[in-house]
Ligand SMILES: C[C@](O)(CO)[C@H](O)COP(=O)(O)OP(=O)(O)OC[C@H]1O[C@@H](n2ccc(N)nc2=O)[C@H](O)[C@@H]1O
């Protein structure tokens with residue numbers, strides 16, 4: 539009997555920022571080699587999962603414009619099922635789920651919402667279906683769904699290399715951010731396929747990063763920048779204009795392939811003050827950087843609660 543069957547649980551699926559994003563080369567398969575500094579935000583989608591018997595995966599809250607079969611939530615759940623079947627032939631194994639997602643992260647924003655949803659599903663269902671795969675194995679599965687999935691599975695801020703899967707833990711200061719976005723969304727593939735994307739930023743290496751990174755140097759564009767921003771501001775006036783406006787008030791940069799940009803502050807109050815001044819039609823929220831993903835703490839709490847109630851029954 540699976541101890542979670544018939545129960546419902548809530549899991550956060552946080553946003554990430556790329557505090558900087560350097561494109562340092564391109565692999566033979568077309569994927570770009572990056573060096574980036576990831577930090578989470580305390581701003582998350584919420585995913586509710588009810589564990590059911592059998593193997594049915596039901597997503598009760600479809601996302602507009604995304605077929606359920608293409609939704610990274612469903613794809614991640616099916617991928618985990620496939621891997622469980624390879625090691626377990628017991629037909630009574632519990633691998634069903636009814637899933638609801640409350641999405642607050644904008645799509646095509648560079649906040650990694652889809653990848654984060656996939657990671658939350660892999661981590662949560664690995665617990666609830668008791669499949670017991672290691673974090674490394676889950677990250678390897680996640681990478682086949684998207685380059686940003688592994689960071690959300692590991693759940694610590696990191697300097698990342700490769701396509702974003704080689705992680706060196708990092709602890710950038712947990713500043714407050716105003717995240718803002720013009721009313722456009724930008725497809726990641728279109729940025730990476732553009733001839734205007736710089737692809738030759740010299741490599742920092744992790745030793746170098748560890749030794750020399752300082753939060754106060756982050757917005758010194760000679761040291762750290764976002765190469766995708768160079769391409770995006772050339773092609774999207776909306777992002778160029780928003781950034782030009784923001785930098786008059788606070789250090790600001792694009793995250794991922796856009797279209798969100800973040801502006802850094804020491805306090806929540808200062809971030810909210812600038813939010814009030816934003817030009818009309820700009821989507822925005824204020825959140826704090828977090829070096830630990832809230833997903834990992836929620837998983838630990840559920841695990842501990844369940845162990846305590848088992849001990850009490852025994
Ligand atoms: C821009 C970042 O968000 C930075 O963290 C990520 O590198 C993007 O990660 P992601 O959204 O999970 O991207 P994926 O779904 O893996 O890739 C989308 C498309 O972007 C291109 N792509 C992506 C990542 C990468 N390092 N090089 C690429 O060239 C590929 O054409 C790919 O088909």
Ligand SMILES: Nc1ncnc2c1ncn2[C@@H]1O[C@H](COP(=O)(O)OP(=O)(O)OP(=O)(O)O)[C@@H](O)[C@H]1O
Nearest residue numbers: 609610645646647648649650651652653655726794
């Ligand atoms: N659960 C999901 N949530 C969001 N997008 C999804 C999901 N499943 C599939 N997608 C598809 O993935 C695309 C990218 O969405 P996502 O929110 O990850 O963009 P992003 O924030 O720009 O990501 P990144 O920072 O990784 O480039 C969406 O436009 C959508 O078509």
